[in-house]
Amino acid sequence: MAAGWRFPSDWALPEVDSVCASVLMSGDLGGPLASLGRARAQAGSGLEETLGDLAALHAVLDGPPAPGGLIGANPDALPARLVRLIALGWAEASMDELAQVDVSERLTGLATEAYLAARLGEVYRRATRRGRCPSDDHLLIAVSVDLSEVTGWSRLLAMVLVADVLRGVFDGGESVAVLGPSVAVVLTEQEPGIAQRVSSARCMIGDRLSANDQLSSAARPLITSHRLPSTHDDARELLKHIARR
Incomplete structure (x- = not known):
């Protein structure tokens, strides 16, 4: 964790599971790495950070840890094939975002x-x-839910x-958008009654x-203005900044 993956919540991705499963079973990493690259781009991670994540995995697989148990992630030591696979996936997702600026997020409709x-x-x-x-x-109203104890489709x-x-x-007429796997935000005008609507949203989300038994641990949303x-x-x-909460 110290060598890569700056945000622990980023681990909770099916694509991460697929890469780990392929490594454990000595399977082909082509498809899983491309999917991971796409997922990292969609989560807002830059290519440098994505390669750093891959370097951390490669360092674990490539040899024993340094004294003290820490792993030194070196993106320059990555095999060219692994770089190409994850970079192509990342670039594909990034281009999709550029081509779909006005398109709603498919899952939530936001x-x-x-x-x-x-x-x-x-x-x-x-x-101006x-x-x-x-x-x-x-003002912006940010809504985040703690999904650290929630898994899978839930x-x-x-x-x-x-x-x-x-x-x-x-x-x-407010703009309501999704910023990540557990964060949404509302762009709204400052007007009478906004505090009451925020309170209503908090209660209704809770x-x-x-x-749902599988979501009860996330039933206390964090809402900030x-x-x-x-x-x-x-x-x-x-x-x-809000997206990384």
Whole structure:
């Protein structure tokens, strides 16, 4: 873990299981590595970080740990074939994101992070034209659920339920997007009643998740409000920060 995979929640992917299974059974890593590259790109990881993850795995397989038990991950020591496989998968997913900027995320039906970033650009341009600060009129509401004890398809079901609640509560033209496997965000205008709607969303999400035995551990969502930064670039960085919660 110290050598790669900076965010522990990133381990909970079927693609990780497939790579590990192929390694243990001495199977072909071609398909699993390509799938892992796609999954890492879709999770917002850069190519450098993705290769670092692969280097950590390769270091474990390639030899004994250094004194003290730590593994030294060296991306430059990766075999060219492994780099090509995971990089092609990563690039394929990245190109898909570029080609589908305005497409909703398929599972939840919520907007993608790319669409939300474009929507934020509109908000900032309008604020500039009006001589106002975006934080005067808009805010981001982040919703994250703890899926650390949830496995398999139940993780996907959790976000489907969260998405359904957010669409129902924020149904007045707000932009509701998914930022990762366990995070959603709402771009909304600051208006009377927003606190009540946030409270309603928290209660409804908790009720939906607690009704399923496999999701009860995630039934206390973390919901936070964020004022928009002064620039669009800073707002995009804020989205990345929220996505990593």
